[in-house]
Amino acid sequence: MALWTEITNRIRADIVAGRYPAGELMPREVDLAKIYGVGKTTVHKALAQLEMEGLVVQTQGRGTVVRAHPARERLTLDTSVWRDEIGYYFSAAVQPWRAVRPPTVTEGPCPLDLLPVLGLEPGAPVVIRDRVMGDPATGQVMQLATSYLPADLAAGTVLAQPDTGPGGIYDRMEHDLGWGELQWDGLIAARAATPEEVRLLGLAPGVPVLCITRTTTATAGPAAGRVVExxxxxxxxxxxxxxxPIERR
Structure with missing residues (x-):
């Protein structure tokens, strides 16, 4: 085992044991080197690894802070779609959230991982709708939401407008474009955050994003049977x- 890995394990164990309390500054690197009997370079590498793991945060001019880990908020796995005065929503937890920044609409190539989902060829254009959602009272960002719509269906329509009117894009699809009652399917996964996601969500180093991918399928009209978003x-x-919930059977 490399020496810096051994020191990483020792510091990690001390953090878990409460030797360095959450939210407080750790000793300086030179002092940690004395505590663990190694050189400052070894300590520096160990702290960099612990920052990647999300255990500490290294701040400019202040030092290394042990990162607090508050209890996670529960996001109930909901298999229903709901509706309020604004339109459809897919979880009671997010129903109060609103756009805290103006939405953006652009057009670009479809992401590679979504090509098979949308049934598109590499390089095929999509309409991209980005929204930054959060608490309307505080402006705190809670969620980033991006919709990808095949350009051959959405470009030049109301779906490519920043403001799609009451009920949003789903009402336009069902009532204006005649795509029938929409059907949805969801998938939950996690992945490393992009630099833009780190900035907008204020993520600590090493923290991934929880991704919920929802597909929308049309049931009528020219888009019948296609994934339209x-x-x-x-x-x-x-x-x-x-x-x-877990039920006894």
């Missing part, structure tokens, strides 16, 4: 956990 929402995985 893929919506990918991202949340801070250190703040949220997916919960579900």
């Amino acid at each position: 893929v919506n990918v929402t991202r949340r801070d995985a250190s703040r949220w956990a997916v919960g579900y």
